[in-house]
Amino acid sequence: MKGMNGDAIRDPYAHFSNWFDGEDPARLRKKQREAEDLFRLTGITFNVYGRAEAAERLIPFDIIPRIISGREWSRLARGIEQRVRAINAFLYDIYHRQEIIRAGRIPVEMISRNVAFEPQMIGVSPPGSVYTHIVGVDLVRTGPDEFYVLEDNARTPSGVSYMLENRETMLHMFPELFSQNRVQPVSNYPKMLRRSLAACAPSCANGNPTVAVLTPGIYNSAYYEHSFLADKMGVELVEGHDLRVVDGRVQMRTTEGYKPVDVLYRRVDDNFLDPLNFNPESALGIPGIMDVYKAGGITIANAPGTGIADDKAIYSYMPDIVEFYTGEKAILQNVPTWRCNEPDSLAYVLDNLADLVVKEVHGSGGYGMLIGPTATKKELNEFRKKLTNRPGNYIAQPTLSLSTVPIFTRAGLAPRHVDLRPFVLVSPNKIDITPGGLTRVALKKGSLVVNSSQGGGTKDTWVLEE
Amino acid sequence: MLGKTAGGLYWMFRYLERSENTARMIEAGQRIALTRTGGDEEWTSILQTSGVLPGYLAAYEGEVSRDTAIDWMLRDKDNPSSVLSVIEAARNNAKTVRTALTREVWEGVNECWMSLKTQLARKIAERDLPEVLQTIRQRSAFVRGALHGTMLRNDIYNFSRIGTFVERADNTARILDAKYHVLLPSATAMGSSLDNVQWQSILRSVSAEGGFQMAYGSDPRPREIAQFLILDRRMPRSLASCTDKIRSNLGHLTGDYGTRLPCHDLVDRLALKSMQRNVDEIFDNGLHEFIQEFLEDLAAVGAQIEIDYRFYQ
Numbered sequence: 133m134k135g136m137n138g139d140a141i142r143d144p145y146a147h148f149s150n151w152f153d154g155e156d157p158a159r160l161r162k163k164q165r166e167a168e169d170l171f172r173l174t175g176i177t178f179n180v181y182g183r184a185e186a187a188e189r190l191i192p193f194d195i196i197p198r199i200i201s202g203r204e205w206s207r208l209a210r211g212i213e214q215r216v217r218a219i220n221a222f223l224y225d226i227y228h229r230q231e232i233i234r235a236g237r238i239p240v241e242m243i244s245r246n247v248a249f250e251p252q253m254i255g256v257s258p259p260g261s262v263y264t265h266i267v268g269v270d271l272v273r274t275g276p277d278e279f280y281v282l283e284d285n286a287r288t289p290s291g292v293s294y295m296l297e298n299r300e301t302m303l304h305m306f307p308e309l310f311s312q313n314r315v316q317p318v319s320n321y322p323k324m325l326r327r328s329l330a331a332c333a334p335s336c337a338n339g340n341p342t343v344a345v346l347t348p349g350i351y352n353s354a355y356y357e358h359s360f361l362a363d364k365m366g367v368e369l370v371e372g373h374d375l376r377v378v379d380g381r382v383q384m385r386t387t388e389g390y391k392p393v394d395v396l397y398r399r400v401d402d403n404f405l406d407p408l409n410f411n412p413e414s415a416l417g418i419p420g421i422m423d424v425y426k427a428g429g430i431t432i433a434n435a436p437g438t439g440i441a442d443d444k445a446i447y448s449y450m451p452d453i454v455e456f457y458t459g460e461k462a463i464l465q466n467v468p469t470w471r472c473n474e475p476d477s478l479a480y481v482l483d484n485l486a487d488l489v490v491k492e493v494h495g496s497g498g499y500g501m502l503i504g505p506t507a508t509k510k511e512l513n514e515f516r517k518k519l520t521n522r523p524g525n526y527i528a529q530p531t532l533s534l535s536t537v538p539i540f541t542r543a544g545l546a547p548r549h550v551d552l553r554p555f556v557l558v559s560p561n562k563i564d565i566t567p568g569g570l571t572r573v574a575l576k577k578g579s580l581v582v583n584s585s586q587g588g589g590t591k592d593t594w595v596l597e598e
Numbered sequence: 599m600l601g602k603t604a605g606g607l608y609w610m611f612r613y614l615e616r617s618e619n620t621a622r623m624i625e626a627g628q629r630i631a632l633t634r635t636g637g638d639e640e641w642t643s644i645l646q647t648s649g650v651l652p653g654y655l656a657a658y659e660g661e662v663s664r665d666t667a668i669d670w671m672l673r674d675k676d677n678p679s680s681v682l683s684v685i686e687a688a689r690n691n692a693k694t695v696r697t698a699l700t701r702e703v704w705e706g707v708n709e710c711w712m713s714l715k716t717q718l719a720r721k722i723a724e725r726d727l728p729e730v731l732q733t734i735r736q737r738s739a740f741v742r743g744a745l746h747g748t749m750l751r752n753d754i755y756n757f758s759r760i761g762t763f764v765e766r767a768d769n770t771a772r773i774l775d776a777k778y779h780v781l782l783p784s785a786t787a788m789g790s791s792l793d794n795v796q797w798q799s800i801l802r803s804v805s806a807e808g809g810f811q812m813a814y815g816s817d818p819r820p821r822e823i824a825q826f827l828i829l830d831r832r833m834p835r836s837l838a839s840c841t842d843k844i845r846s847n848l849g850h851l852t853g854d855y856g857t858r859l860p861c862h863d864l865v866d867r868l869a870l871k872s873m874q875r876n877v878d879e880i881f882d883n884g885l886h887e888f889i890q891e892f893l894e895d896l897a898a899v900g901a902q903i904e905i906d907y908r909f910y911q
Contacts, residue, residue, distance in 0.1 A: 174701075175693070175708050350693045363697040374602050385601045387753065387907040388855055 144199040144596055147312050152196075152545075160195065160540060163305050167193050170304070176297050178584060179353045192589035193298060194539045195305070198550060198571040202316075202598030205567055208271070208279060208554070211463030213563050214454060216267050216556050219286055219441045221457035223263040226440055227253045237452045242445060247494065250402065250437025252409060256426055258435050259332050260560025265397075265433035266325070267556040268292075268569075271464070273535040280465045280532060281450070282551060286442040287434060288399050291570040291590075292555045293357035296321060296364075298570075298592040314597040316567040322364035324557055324564050329395045331559040332431050336381075337394035343367045344384060346375075346398040348416045353585075358399050372400070377420040382430045395431040396421075402436045444493045444527050445471055467532065473524035481528040482519060485512055488528040489580075490519070503580060505531055534580065539573060539591070549574045551582050552593065567595035603695045604757045605909030610691035610707070611761035613684040614738045619769040620671055620681050621734040623648050626803040628727065630795060631664055640799075641667040647776035647803070650679050668727070673718040681734055682718045685711050698754045702744040710737035753854045756847040757907070763847070764900050767840035768893065773803050774827055775889045781820040782885065797823060804835045824885065825877040837892060838873045844899065845869055851907075861902035868895045 141149050168190060171177070177188040200208075225231050226243060227250075233240050243249050268289025270282040299318050303310060326343060333341035347358035349371050362369035374384050375393065383390035398405065404414040409422040424430050440446060446453075448469035454462040470477035470488075481488060490502040502515045519526055536547035554569030571593040572582035582588040627644040642662050645651040654662070654670045654677070673682045689711040696704055714737065717730050742762075749755050774781075780796045797818050801807045804827065813832060814822045829838050845865050852858050872892050880888045904910065 172712070173705055173708060175696075175704070350690055355693070359693065359696045368600055368603075369697050370600065371602070374600055385908050385911070387599050387601050387604045388857070389908070 144201040218454040248439035253437035263435040293360040326365040328557040328559040341394035472526040568593035601908030606695035607757040608761035612765040613688035615765040618738040700748040706741040763840040763843040859906040
């Protein structure tokens with residue numbers, strides 16, 4: 133709520149700060165508990181993998197909103213739009229003429245030896261050339277007007293249900309805050325998602341395309357979100373066994389027989405999408421869906437093979453990618469990244485391990501990473517070995533001096549590190565960014581890890597009207 | 599609607615109904631145990647009526663006692679029909695079909711699961727039993743109320759109701775089947791009153807002591823009890839009443855979809871064959887045989903519904 137170096141209240145927090153000072157901490161603590169009961173009753177829980185008890189856990193919710201001014205947001209939104217536009221152009225290029233490689237801006241082995249590159253997508257042109265219908269760009273702030281992109285989630289980004297439910301919870305608990313502050317609404321997201329998906333329907337669809345959400349099922353960690361989105365969009369929530377290829381279309385089994393699906397918003401990884409074309413062991417997918425897709429019989433959102441754009445090794449090339457396809461300098465900063473497959477970089481990383489963050493190229497969810505400054509000797513040595521054995525599997529980045537926002541603790545307000553994941557919808561002629569996004573917060577003092585699987589929490593994110 | 603969703607709704611409401619029926623059976627059993635000195639034979643009959651005796655005998659090597667019987671029926675995870683198992687199954691189904699449910703119905707099921715998971719986490723002491731049984735009945739009534747009060751009268755509603763009544767009919771028929779000997783003339787002198795405890799047990803297990811008394815007076819005769827549980831349409835748990843409901847909800851589906859399917863013929867036949875009778879006729883032809891046939895026909899209707907509306911394939 134306060135600036136990085138001073139004690140002045142940041143502008144956007146002015147009204148909120150007044151309100152907070154007038155509140156009884158005991159009442160706020162009660163509200164915090166109420167919020168948790170509400171989440172539990174609604175069933176906004178996630179499943180933790182690898183626990184015998186298949187525990188359903190709540191993601192901790194902090195009642196202090198993170199507030200962004202309208203002016204800051206407009207600049208941020210321009211940067212995000214530019215980046216997402218470049219990502220889609222990059223994907224089209226990579227699966228067609230590969231101009232960026234011909235131009236020498238990206239080494240060919242970054243693509244050809246990358247497991248995220250999907251050969252089945254070569255030459256495939258999805259409707260409107262949209263590959264990433266839904267993107268979640270993870271940002272951190274390091275100073276006023278200085279935002280870095282941590283990663284581009286271009287496969288199946290999750291968390292949007294928390295963005296929406298966090299707002300609902302705040303509206304329910306503190307209605308007065310919303311009359312005192314002019315907060316840009318987020319509740320349109322499901323409607324826009326549906327419209328955006330429908331706009332990408334294949335040409336064989338009629339005027340009112342059938343959209344469905346594909347989920348791995350109720351034991352998936354993000355199942356709540358899948359059912360939430362299907363519900364709010366008013367579309368069917370399907371699993372692999374509800375679908376089959378009939379007459380060259382992907383069709384769902386209804387009480388009245390099979391009905392074609394035009395657009396499938398899949399929350400299943402590429403690998404599990406089609407046992408005939410990818411992992412033959414997959415019970416979650418639909419045999420033959422890739423063939424229908426390539427023949428233009430269905431739109432898959434996001435397209436298979438988009439992982440090549442959010443891969444952590446490709447990430448280091450993003451400033452070049454943005455410039456190559458948009459002809460402009462990137463508005464959002466990239467974190468300087470050492471690619472450990474380059475001998476010089478590897479040497480630097482090994483020498484400075486205790487100051488760096490090391491990530492697996494294909495890792496996600498905060499698993500398998502090393503945070504140098506807080507790591508033990510043993511952990512550092514383990515990573516040294518890993519890096520030497522498989523350098524190509526890792527990248528390293530400096531630890532950023534992340535900005536903090538306040539959370540509500542037993543002892544009052546306390547600063548914690550946060551990131552921000554705005555959600556971006558791409559349709560053939562339009563990019564929509566919901567103002568705000570999901571703010572994830574590291575609840576442990578000093579911690580930089582915000583992932584919910586690692587004890588992070590969430591907050592409501594406000595973008596004020598300009 | 600997805601076939602899977604129809605199946606999920608149907609089973610969700612079968613499970614909820616089953617949890618309530620099991621609680622009622624335990625209540626009836628407990629009542630007999632308290633009013634009668636003696637052994638645990640009644641619990642064998644209760645387990646039998648609830649259809650969980652074979653599993654129980656395998657798990658407990660043939661020993662039947664009050665404590666283990668109640669534990670098996672309430673909370674044993676190895677018993678797929680224990681209250682805890684069916685509530686968990688109902689909630690998993692609710693998750694699967696969540697997009698079809700109103701917020702009220704979902705929250706009803708979720709709360710039911712949350713409170714019973716806590717209450718049934720440990721073995722239930724005898725003195726806590728009434729409270730637990732009450733929770734089960736109240737929670738399941740709450741979901742039913744939310745369904746009535748908030749859901750559209752469409753296919754979603756109809757599949758939910760069909761599940762409820764198939765389970766309920768099955769339950770009432772089983773109770774009759776386990777106790778039919780009590781109602782037969784050979785067991786009592788013609789026209790005399792039944793053994794007080796036995797008839798109370800039957801009526802209690804369908805929560806209908808008061809209802810019966812209101813309709814037939816306080817001096818029950820076997821045929822009246824049979825009449826009440828089989829043919830009396832005023833009684834919401836009677837076979838006739840449940841069959842009527844299954845028929846009318848299936849009929850609404852014909853309206854929703856504009857198609858008549860084989861399950862409609864099966865349920866019509868069931869209604870014609872079993873319910874257009876008088877109770878003397880049923881007794882003359884054999885009460886036991888009648889119930890056996892009803893249970894078979896009901897199972898056939900259930901299986902046909904699953905096929906006709908593509909629950910699984």
